[in-house]
Amino acid sequence: MAAMSDPMVPVIYRVEKFQKETGDTFTMELSPAEKKSVFRFKPGQFNMLYVYGVGEVPISISGDPTHPNGITHTTRAVGSVTDAMNKLKPGMAIGVRGPFGVPWPVEEAYGDDVIFVAGGIGLAPLRPALYQVLSQREKFGKVILLYGTRTPEDILYKKELENWRKRFDLEVFVTVDRATGDWRGNVGVVTRMIPRSPFDPHNATAFVCGPEAMMRFTALALMDRGMPMENICLSMERNMKCGIGLCGHCQMGVPFICKDGPVFRLPRVRHILEER
Amino acid sequence: MASQPNVSLKSVSKEKAPVIIDRANFDALLQALKKRGYQLVGPTIHNNAIVYDTLESAADLPVGYTDRQEKGAYRLEKRSDKACFGYVMGPQSWKKYLFPNRLKLWEAQRNNGSFSITPTEPQTPRYAFIGVRPCELTAIDVLDRVLLQGSYVDPHYQARRKGIFILAVNCTEPGSTCFCASMDTGPQASKGFDLALTEVLEKKRHYFLAESGSKLGEEILREIPCQPAAEAEIDSAAKALEKAARSMGRTLDTAGIKELIADNFDNPFWDRVAKRCLSCANCTMVCPTCFCTTVEDTTELAGDKAARVRRWDSCFTLEFTYIHGGSVRQTVMSRYRQWMSHKLGRWYDQFGISGCVGCGRCITWCPVGIDITEEARALRESKKRSELK
Ligand SMILES: Cc1cc2nc3c(=O)[nH]c(=O)nc-3n(C[C@H](O)[C@H](O)[C@H](O)COP(=O)(O)OP(=O)(O)OC[C@H]3O[C@@H](n4cnc5c(N)ncnc54)[C@H](O)[C@@H]3O)c2cc1C
Ligand code: SF4
Ligand code: SF4
Ligand code: FES
Numbered sequence: 001m002a003a004m005s006d007p008m009v010p011v012i013y014r015v016e017k018f019q020k021e022t023g024d025t026f027t028m029e030l031s032p033a034e035k036k037s038v039f040r041f042k043p044g045q046f047n048m049l050y051v052y053g054v055g056e057v058p059i060s061i062s063g064d065p066t067h068p069n070g071i072t073h074t075t076r077a078v079g080s081v082t083d084a085m086n087k088l089k090p091g092m093a094i095g096v097r098g099p100f101g102v103p104w105p106v107e108e109a110y111g112d113d114v115i116f117v118a119g120g121i122g123l124a125p126l127r128p129a130l131y132q133v134l135s136q137r138e139k140f141g142k143v144i145l146l147y148g149t150r151t152p153e154d155i156l157y158k159k160e161l162e163n164w165r166k167r168f169d170l171e172v173f174v175t176v177d178r179a180t181g182d183w184r185g186n187v188g189v190v191t192r193m194i195p196r197s198p199f200d201p202h203n204a205t206a207f208v209c210g211p212e213a214m215m216r217f218t219a220l221a222l223m224d225r226g227m228p229m230e231n232i233c234l235s236m237e238r239n240m241k242c243g244i245g246l247c248g249h250c251q252m253g254v255p256f257i258c259k260d261g262p263v264f265r266l267p268r269v270r271h272i273l274e275e276r
Numbered sequence: 277m278a279s280q281p282n283v284s285l286k287s288v289s290k291e292k293a294p295v296i297i298d299r300a301n302f303d304a305l306l307q308a309l310k311k312r313g314y315q316l317v318g319p320t321i322h323n324n325a326i327v328y329d330t331l332e333s334a335a336d337l338p339v340g341y342t343d344r345q346e347k348g349a350y351r352l353e354k355r356s357d358k359a360c361f362g363y364v365m366g367p368q369s370w371k372k373y374l375f376p377n378r379l380k381l382w383e384a385q386r387n388n389g390s391f392s393i394t395p396t397e398p399q400t401p402r403y404a405f406i407g408v409r410p411c412e413l414t415a416i417d418v419l420d421r422v423l424l425q426g427s428y429v430d431p432h433y434q435a436r437r438k439g440i441f442i443l444a445v446n447c448t449e450p451g452s453t454c455f456c457a458s459m460d461t462g463p464q465a466s467k468g469f470d471l472a473l474t475e476v477l478e479k480k481r482h483y484f485l486a487e488s489g490s491k492l493g494e495e496i497l498r499e500i501p502c503q504p505a506a507e508a509e510i511d512s513a514a515k516a517l518e519k520a521a522r523s524m525g526r527t528l529d530t531a532g533i534k535e536l537i538a539d540n541f542d543n544p545f546w547d548r549v550a551k552r553c554l555s556c557a558n559c560t561m562v563c564p565t566c567f568c569t570t571v572e573d574t575t576e577l578a579g580d581k582a583a584r585v586r587r588w589d590s591c592f593t594l595e596f597t598y599i600h601g602g603s604v605r606q607t608v609m610s611r612y613r614q615w616m617s618h619k620l621g622r623w624y625d626q627f628g629i630s631g632c633v634g635c636g637r638c639i640t641w642c643p644v645g646i647d648i649t650e651e652a653r654a655l656r657e658s659k660k661r662s663e664l665k
Contacts, residue, residue, distance in 0.1 A: 009382050012392065053574075056584075093390040244426075245427065248589070256626075
């Protein structure tokens with residue numbers, strides 16, 4: 001089909017499941033409108049999602065790469081397109097282009113401790129990497145998830161986090177900026193958990209995703225522990241109109257965030273965390 | 277003005293057996309292209325400027341006109357002779373044919389809860405570009421690298437590019453904002469054309485020295501009245517081009533320019549130029565290599581039809597880097613710096629070539645007369661000064 005070969009033309013998918021995660025965040029499961037293709041992706045890749053008549057935005061794939069049936073996206077409604085997406089219902093159509101971008105280098109971390117640091121919606125792009133690590137658990141040392149969010153009400157994937165907490169081969173630490181209700185857990189920014197986190201900084205890889213300021217402080221805290229910059233991987237966010245290196249919007253210095261990223265090892269994007 | 281760069285001109289090659297087309301037979305060349313089904317597009321005069329548009333014959337060319345260009349200034353004037361290509365170029369480049377300013381990418385049709393998408397078929401119009409300047413030829417090479425040689429290809433550019441015949445015209449009279457010799461893109465075309473002409477006006481003769489750069493170019497030459505060039509004719513064309521290379525209006529020292537820019541990101545120089553810049557985006561709209569685009573999503577009133585249109589965008593706009601919470605490049609300084617450092621620096625790492633071909637358009641069409649060659653020089657000076665401290 002001609003339409004398939006043009007990377008700027010969306011393919012129609014249908015919303016299979018639509019689930020509210022928090023007040024402003026939802027998870028959708030999509031499947032192809034014309035049943036045939038299997039959607040394969042690597043953790044950290046994203047799709048361009050088109051809401052009919054409204055527009056198109058980049059959203060990371062948040063599902064399990066080892067079970068590629070349907071596509072899962074977790075989105076926070078923050079503006080025109082994501083608000084419209086929040087109003088979709090099962091059975092409705094959505095346009096998909098992708099998967100695009102460079103994935104988390106999960107295989108390159110074999111033998112290492114793996115530390116995931118997520119801020120807010122940043123947990124969504126990290127979840128596929130966590131799935132992959134857990135599916136090959138014996139290949140890694142310690143596996144740690146540090147997750148910080150605004151309030152207890154903003155915690156994503158609550159059920160799953162509970163299950164993860166019960167595992168003996170995964171350590172989960174959750175913190176909130178502001179405690180509400182009967183929260184008994186950690187309060188404070190996620191970077192504060194790094195100094196006492198039980199991993200070997202000389203033999204670890206970090207996967208970090210969240211607001212840019214959070215990523216900057218996380219990188220500094222990891223480096224303070226003695227982790228080499230090369231082992232710190234970040235997923236960057238920039239305005240994207242094409243996702244395939246043609247529209248120019250996502251350039252930050254030499255790299256195009258869409259095609260050379262969004263996942264980068266820190267040395268390649270250190271300037272970005274400072275450049276304006 | 278800084279010293280002139282060393283220019284080594286490729287002498288007009290003798291192996292390819294250049295031929296002479298007399299002025300009187302020039303139209304035969306254009307008609308031969310038309311006969312092969314090409315639509316001729318080339319320089320015409322519109323609203324007191326050179327504008328590329330449809331040509332029927334050589335009579336539509338701005339014969340006997342020249343353009344005076346300076347920082348923030350452009351004026352057409354009559355010449356004392358009847359040169360066919362006696363001007364440099366207008367604001368618009370050939371990019372408008374290869375990579376249109378607005379292009380509908382697809383249409384969507386809504387039907388009971390779902391929708392379907394119909395992509396715009398890529399078009400291959402058969403344009404013959406008449407009078408492509410050497411710097412503009414390089415600009416097309418730059419666009420080829422950006423839009424055809426990455427991991428993804430723009431199918432519309434690819435289709436349009438396929439249908440083009442290129443008739444290049446070497447520059448014997450560079451404009452005062454030109455600096456192609458510095459950028460090694462002119463004043464003589466060396467590749468990427470089907471035919472390349474050098475216009476020669478002598479006291480009693482007016483002719484073109486023509487070289488072919490493709491099979492098709494050779495065939496066309498065989499179809500029109502022309503004769504093998506004599507040694508003297510080749511020499512006088514070569515001399516004119518050498519003189520042109522020496523009389524460039526401007527120069528830009530490209531030695532170590534990529535490093536110069538990378539190492540001077542925090543130089544206060546950028547604040548000084550930003551004070552004058554209006555962030556109007558003119559420079560990016562006239563530039564033959566700028567490729568940035570955005571998309572507009574529209575729906576018809578009834579809502580059953582939607583479409584996506586791609587249009588040129590500019591890194592000078594605030595929205596260009598908008599993400600939730602605000603734009604990344606908030607200041608004019610950061611946007612000017614993005615533009616110049618992309619053109620003269622980072623482009624090399626991204627695409628293996630300079631993003632600036634030295635056409636001078638951004639200098640002429642800047643309303644406040646910011647000149648990329650002056651700014652590159654100022655950056656270099658400012659670095660020297662800071663080293664002395
Ligand atoms: C690689 C990548 C992965 C992402 N993954 C997720 C995810 O998994 N979940 C999630 O909730 N969000 C994700 N985002 C952010 C998401 O794309 C923005 O929240 C979204 O574009 C906002 O669009 P809007 O129209 O709703 O907002 P508006 O504020 O109305 O935005 C208007 C326009 O600005 C642009 N824009 C605004 N914010 C952003 C932004 N943050 N990033 C890029 N462009 C923006 C878009 O082009 C948008 O159409 C990701 C962004 C990138 C670059
Ligand atoms: S200079 Fe600006 S508009 Fe031109 S290609 Fe570079 S980023 Fe795009
Ligand atoms: S930057 Fe200016 S001189 Fe260079 S190619 Fe673009 S318009 Fe021409
Ligand atoms: S999103 Fe278009 S170039 Fe990266």
